[in-house]
Amino acid sequence: MAIRIVRWIAGLALLCAAVGLMFPRSAAAQAQYQFQVLHNFGASGDGTGPSGRLALDSKGNLYGASSLGGQYGEGTAFELVPGADSLWTEVTLHSFPAEPMDGNNALGLIIDNKGNLYGATEQGGTNNSGTIYQLTSRGDGEWTETILWSFCSLPDCADGASPTVPIISAGGPLYGTTSDFPGTTYELVSSPRGWSLTLLYTFCLQPNCADGAYPSGSLATDKRGNLYGETARGGISIGECGDPGCGVVFVLQPGPEAQWSESVLHDFRGGNDGYFPGAGLTVHDHALYGVTIDGGGNFCFGGCGTIFELTRTADTSNGAREQIVHDFGPGGGISPSGQVIFDAHGNMFGITALGGSGYGTVYEMMPGTNGGWTYQLLHSFSSSDGSQPVSGLTLDSQGNLFGVTEHGGQYEGGVAFELSPVMQTSK
Numbered sequence: 001m002a003i004r005i006v007r008w009i010a011g012l013a014l015l016c017a018a019v020g021l022m023f024p025r026s027a028a029a030q031a032q033y034q035f036q037v038l039h040n041f042g043a044s045g046d047g048t049g050p051s052g053r054l055a056l057d058s059k060g061n062l063y064g065a066s067s068l069g070g071q072y073g074e075g076t077a078f079e080l081v082p083g084a085d086s087l088w089t090e091v092t093l094h095s096f097p098a099e100p101m102d103g104n105n106a107l108g109l110i111i112d113n114k115g116n117l118y119g120a121t122e123q124g125g126t127n128n129s130g131t132i133y134q135l136t137s138r139g140d141g142e143w144t145e146t147i148l149w150s151f152c153s154l155p156d157c158a159d160g161a162s163p164t165v166p167i168i169s170a171g172g173p174l175y176g177t178t179s180d181f182p183g184t185t186y187e188l189v190s191s192p193r194g195w196s197l198t199l200l201y202t203f204c205l206q207p208n209c210a211d212g213a214y215p216s217g218s219l220a221t222d223k224r225g226n227l228y229g230e231t232a233r234g235g236i237s238i239g240e241c242g243d244p245g246c247g248v249v250f251v252l253q254p255g256p257e258a259q260w261s262e263s264v265l266h267d268f269r270g271g272n273d274g275y276f277p278g279a280g281l282t283v284h285d286h287a288l289y290g291v292t293i294d295g296g297g298n299f300c301f302g303g304c305g306t307i308f309e310l311t312r313t314a315d316t317s318n319g320a321r322e323q324i325v326h327d328f329g330p331g332g333g334i335s336p337s338g339q340v341i342f343d344a345h346g347n348m349f350g351i352t353a354l355g356g357s358g359y360g361t362v363y364e365m366m367p368g369t370n371g372g373w374t375y376q377l378l379h380s381f382s383s384s385d386g387s388q389p390v391s392g393l394t395l396d397s398q399g400n401l402f403g404v405t406e407h408g409g410q411y412e413g414g415v416a417f418e419l420s421p422v423m424q425t426s427k
Contacts (some may be wrong), residue, residue: 042413047076050404052108064108070095074104077127103131125150129161160184177215209234230277235267246275274306291336298329333361338392356380361389388413
């Protein structure tokens with residue numbers, strides 16, 4: 001499903017360029033950011049099409065994955081190391097597929113507190129249905145890959161296919177989803193015997209997929225161990241989205257005897273409500289935040305996309321109360337993609353795959369009084385410095401933002417970039 005959404009965005013980009021749908025930079029900026037390209041992907045032997053959020057270690061090194069390129073042409077896992085004079089060095093940690101059962105079309109990396117890296121590939125593996133893998137440093141600059149799970153390994157492919165990037169829980173297990181229809185959620189646990197997968201939920205169990213279909217984006221978790229996620233389709237509201245629905249936000253709650261129950265928190269209706277969520281959710285200040293790539297109150301061939309907030313009601317059977325934080329449209333980006341993130345002051349940051357100068361944007365949302373938010377455009381891509389950022393941002397302790405674009409740059413293979421705050425100005 002993630003591949004299909006990216007192809008849809010790429011097609012819309014061509015359409016926007018054809019009709020001249022490009023939006024100007026917003027006028028009054030409250031903060032200024034300095035933009036820098038850290039690495040241009042796509043040179044000979046390098047990865048191309050970086051995908052997924054960058055992972056950050058305690059030394060300031062960044063880790064990520066590319067969906068294509070590398071030694072075998074099927075993607076890479078890479079490290080970006082900061083050096084003197086703001087120069088960064090890229091190191092390829094792994095090229096896919098290094099052996100026949102290896103994955104390909106890598107989606108991104110996460111890091112644990114020991115420095116081990118984990119990622120997902122949408123394809124490849126024993127059954128060509130994707131993998132979850134681990135990369136462990138040998139201490140000499142070399143890394144060892146271990147395939148933790150190849151999907152479609154259970155009878156009738158009950159474990160699903162095309163995984164998204166998992167998350168690491170406080171207790172150590174990995175939790176994730178698979179995006180091929182109908183979609184699943186799973187838990188991966190390490191033991192002395194190796195890694196084992198437990199299926200938590202299979203979607204489209206309810207009539208007309210009212211419980212959701214095609215989960216997309218990484219899961220989020222709270223202090224109680226609940227898991228939150230989105231499905232790009234499904235739900236009871238079909239409307240302009242067509243069958244099977246406009247997508248849902250769901251929660252998985254752990255119960256006795258390792259049983260999990262799924263509840264739909266919000267059923268997207270299309271139109272002003274937005275539709276096709278799938279970037280993943282963020283838990284912040286007792287609320288859930290996410291984006292829809294379509295819909296909203298502004299016209300962009302069906303809607304420019306939205307940012308939404310969900311707060312749980314006292315009666316969990318009534319789902320969650322939704323507030324539209326922002327409608328994208330003229331004056332900023334369109335088609336938001338990737339998880340939003342928050343800094344220590346409660347400011348929200350995210351990306352749009354399109355809009356701005358036509359190649360995507362980075363934006364900030366600043367909280368105000370009475371629940372209001374102020375939008376600020378931080379950067380508009382120009383193709384030469386990147387195009388189509390579709391993965392979320394990473395924030396360090398100094399307030400620097402890091403991300404990737406899948407296209408553009410010196411070799412048209414995408415870029416890794418940094419946005420650094422340099423000053424504050426008043427309106």
